[in-house]
Amino acid sequence: MRIQESMTLYEKLNILTDAAKYDVACTSSGTSRKNDGTGMGSCEQSGICHSFSADGRCISLLKILFTNECIYDCKYCVNRRSNDVVRTSFTPDEVCMLTMEFYRRNYIEGLFLSSGILKSPDYTMELIYATLYKLRRECNFQGYIHVKAIPGANQELIQRVGFLADRMSVNLELPTAESLKMLAPHKTRKKILTPMRLVQTRMTENKQEIQLYRNAPRFVPAGQSTQMIIGATPETDYQIMQVAESLYQKFELKRVFYSAFVHVNEDSALPAKTDEGPPLLREHRLYQADWLLRYYHFQAGELLSEENPNFNVLFDPKCNWALKHLEQFPVEINRADYKMLLRVPGIGYKSAVRIVKARRLGSLDFQDLKKIGVVLKRALYFITCSGKMMYPTKIEEDYITRNLLDSGEKLPKEITNMGYRQLSLFDDVRFRENFYESSYENHICM
Amino acid sequence: MRAVMKTIYVCSDTVTGIFSGIYDAWKAGMTEEECGIALKGMLEQQLFCDYVEVEETEHKAIAVEALIKKHLGRQAYWDIYHAVLSSDREKGDAVLGTMLAAKTLPDSTKIMEHLSHPKVEKVFELSRNVGGEAHALKGFLRFRELENGVLYARITPKAQVLTCLAPHFADRLPLENWMIHDKTHDMFVVHEAGKKWVLLWDELWNDMDGNLQFSEKEMEYERLWKGFCHTIAIESRENPRCQLQHLPLRFRPNMVEFDEKS
Numbered sequence: 001m002r003i004q005e006s007m008t009l010y011e012k013l014n015i016l017t018d019a020a021k022y023d024v025a026c027t028s029s030g031t032s033r034k035n036d037g038t039g040m041g042s043c044e045q046s047g048i049c050h051s052f053s054a055d056g057r058c059i060s061l062l063k064i065l066f067t068n069e070c071i072y073d074c075k076y077c078v079n080r081r082s083n084d085v086v087r088t089s090f091t092p093d094e095v096c097m098l099t100m101e102f103y104r105r106n107y108i109e110g111l112f113l114s115s116g117i118l119k120s121p122d123y124t125m126e127l128i129y130a131t132l133y134k135l136r137r138e139c140n141f142q143g144y145i146h147v148k149a150i151p152g153a154n155q156e157l158i159q160r161v162g163f164l165a166d167r168m169s170v171n172l173e174l175p176t177a178e179s180l181k182m183l184a185p186h187k188t189r190k191k192i193l194t195p196m197r198l199v200q201t202r203m204t205e206n207k208q209e210i211q212l213y214r215n216a217p218r219f220v221p222a223g224q225s226t227q228m229i230i231g232a233t234p235e236t237d238y239q240i241m242q243v244a245e246s247l248y249q250k251f252e253l254k255r256v257f258y259s260a261f262v263h264v265n266e267d268s269a270l271p272a273k274t275d276e277g278p279p280l281l282r283e284h285r286l287y288q289a290d291w292l293l294r295y296y297h298f299q300a301g302e303l304l305s306e307e308n309p310n311f312n313v314l315f316d317p318k319c320n321w322a323l324k325h326l327e328q329f330p331v332e333i334n335r336a337d338y339k340m341l342l343r344v345p346g347i348g349y350k351s352a353v354r355i356v357k358a359r360r361l362g363s364l365d366f367q368d369l370k371k372i373g374v375v376l377k378r379a380l381y382f383i384t385c386s387g388k389m390m391y392p393t394k395i396e397e398d399y400i401t402r403n404l405l406d407s408g409e410k411l412p413k414e415i416t417n418m419g420y421r422q423l424s425l426f427d428d429v430r431f432r433e434n435f436y437e438s439s440y441e442n443h444i445c446m
Numbered sequence: 447m448r449a450v451m452k453t454i455y456v457c458s459d460t461v462t463g464i465f466s467g468i469y470d471a472w473k474a475g476m477t478e479e480e481c482g483i484a485l486k487g488m489l490e491q492q493l494f495c496d497y498v499e500v501e502e503t504e505h506k507a508i509a510v511e512a513l514i515k516k517h518l519g520r521q522a523y524w525d526i527y528h529a530v531l532s533s534d535r536e537k538g539d540a541v542l543g544t545m546l547a548a549k550t551l552p553d554s555t556k557i558m559e560h561l562s563h564p565k566v567e568k569v570f571e572l573s574r575n576v577g578g579e580a581h582a583l584k585g586f587l588r589f590r591e592l593e594n595g596v597l598y599a600r601i602t603p604k605a606q607v608l609t610c611l612a613p614h615f616a617d618r619l620p621l622e623n624w625m626i627h628d629k630t631h632d633m634f635v636v637h638e639a640g641k642k643w644v645l646l647w648d649e650l651w652n653d654m655d656g657n658l659q660f661s662e663k664e665m666e667y668e669r670l671w672k673g674f675c676h677t678i679a680i681e682s683r684e685n686p687r688c689q690l691q692h693l694p695l696r697f698r699p700n701m702v703e704f705d706e707k708s
Contacts, residue, residue, distance in 0.1 A: 010669065010670060013670055013673060013674060013677075014673055017674050017677040017678055018677050020678075021678050021679070022680065034617055035617050035618060035620055038620075038621075039621070040618070040619060040620075040622075041618060042614075042618045048581070048584050048585040049585045049692070050586065051585070051586070051675060051693065051701065051703055052688075052692045052693040053678050053679035053689070054676075054684050054685075054686065055679045055681075055683040055684050055685055055688075055689070056685035056686075056687070056688025056689045057679070058692065059678060060585075101663075101667050102670075104589065104597065104622065105590065105597070105667065105671070106587050106588055106589050106615075107588070107671050109585075260683075262683070263682075277682045277683075278682055278683060280683065354559070357556075357559040358559055358561045358562060360556075360559070361551070361560045361562070362560075364562065368561060368562045371562075371567045371570075371571075
């Protein structure tokens with residue numbers, strides 16, 4: 001291990017940004033806070049994106065590690081102790097200065113602080129606490145802070161950090177306990193779930209405290225999130241969605257983030273390196289399905305099953321569901337209930353609300369739907385307006401599939417460029433390029 | 447049958463101007479077919495129209511604001527206000543048409559849900575665009591520190607979004623001296639530490655950004671920020687198209703991280 005003593009702030013920032021970039025979740029949403037007039041910063045409920053990097057991901061927070069030194073040896077991680085990389089650490093003062101000066105210039109919405117494990121979980125958590133304390137109490141920073149809770153750290157410490165942060169997350173790392181054992185030998189599922197449960201319990205208690213005393217300090221007001229790596233281990237999409245669903249239900253998480261596995265280390269326990277790059281399409285489908293769980297009242301079991309455990313590469317999960325449930329269509333726009341409208345491909349949750357409101361003032365036709373924001377070229381196979389379909393179409397899986405693919409249902413470049421063509425099933429499909437963001441989930445903030 | 451002469455109220459492209467025009471039209475009690483609002487400098491002369499210059503006053507603007515808030519509700523006012531800031535030349539007509547349409551509803555506070563009405567739909571669309579641009583600029587705007595410690599930002603928006611941005615930054619940076627310069631519309635918002643922000647129109651100042659002196663620290667932080675933006679991207683996920691979709695080119699000339707120099 002190399003430790004350089006004298007390093008400029010520029011070099012440190014470079015190293016500790018580089019080490020943090022694989023962390024997902026750069027969101028600054030979930031809480032709203034006005035400035036009290038004595039410091040700097042505020043929070044917007046919707047979150048604000050300040051820039052976009054060359055990979056198209058949003059830059060909202062100053063996402064850095066406190067240190068990239070680490071006592072653990074997780075096989076997928078660039079900072080594992082057996083890797084020979086330059087190691088460095090910030091001081092709490094440096095983190096505060098960077099955050100304040102970047103924030104003043106409106107570069108960022110706040111700080112995302114993660115860390116390698118220096119000496120011990122407790123020691124590291126102490127350092128993080130010292131940094132946040134300084135930032136909140138001495139610099140009077142009132143912007144957004146997302147911080148990692150470190151598994152194995154003292155509970156009392158985690159709680160104290162939670163009162164300074166807006167969002168906390170504990171990395172699930174991998175979808176199942178077996179995978180964790182294989183790739184992260186120093187971590188266990190239990191150790192990861194313990195702080196997650198602690199944050200959940202404390203949040204519930206805090207809600208009651210705030211009801212009693214309006215000015216009680218707030219504990220993790222923007223909620224808790226987690227992330228897991230996709231594609232490093234053999235889980236199916238179905239298994240992953242079930243894990244996500246139970247995290248939402250049992251741990252009341254605000255968000256689950258999925259991170260396509262990026263090959264940074266050579267290790268026999270990891271999948272062999274190929275030219276295909278990270279499984280971005282798979283990650284995208286998981287985010288779409290995740291959206292369906294949180295906003296569209298779907299359940300994991302409706303989208304996938306033991307027999308059919310992976311998402312369709314050609315269609316987003318909602319469209320795929322609709323094609324398999326044609327008996328429930330077509331849906332009459334002027335009568336169907338809100339939940340059913342949500343299930344129509346091409347209708348997002350915002351347009352569904354607008355439809356429900358607008359139809360009270362008069363019946364809607366296809367032109368009105370267009371204005372409301374419905375993507376008609378997808379929806380037209382599944383809806384009627386006052387009993388009429390837009391064009392005469394058959395309600396038949398093959399027919400609709402063919403038409404959707406023909407009518408500019410654009411495909412991700414992963415499909416156009418690579419081996420999916422081998423499957424004889426898709427031989428007659430006309431492939432089109434790039435659709436990455438065209439679906440109902442227009443802006444996935446990762 | 448007699449051709450109906452249409453009365454067009456001509457006003458300046460400001461909130462006060464357009465609301466004054468609406469005030470006059472509303473007072474005259476005409477229907478949508480009989481009146482319209484046009485903007486100075488964007489006028490297309492038509493036959494069978496009377497063009498009336500509007501006398502613009504704060505009083506009229508405040509009266510219209512109160513009228514909308516009272517009868518159409520705060521949410522509708524939000525939409526209408528944003529629509530009035532847009533760069534669309536027919537925005538005045540759309541707002542007036544929406545207000546007239548609201549009169550025909552049993553509950554006029556529901557007017558913005560009446561999206562099958564063309565004028566309402568227009569206001570909705572304009573408001574969504576302006577709101578979107580203002581929201582984007584809350585993130586994409588960049589302050590640079592001048593020699594005297596004042597934070598200076600330059601923007602070139604399509605719509606007149608300064609009044610949407612000012613409250614946001616005033617809340618966020620209450621103890622800083624800052625100013626935002628809207629180069630498209632020759633407007634400024636100036637905020638002095640601990641005080642309320644003010645909106646200024648001044649063409650004389652408009653060439654000021656050529657001879658601004660930045661602080662020493664400024665260059666250092668810009669370098670750190672550029673380095674951060676470069677490093678945070680994952681090479682194997684590179685996707686300029688996705689980047690372009692979320693961050694259109696027109697915002698980039700005013701953002702330090704897209705400044706090719708140094």
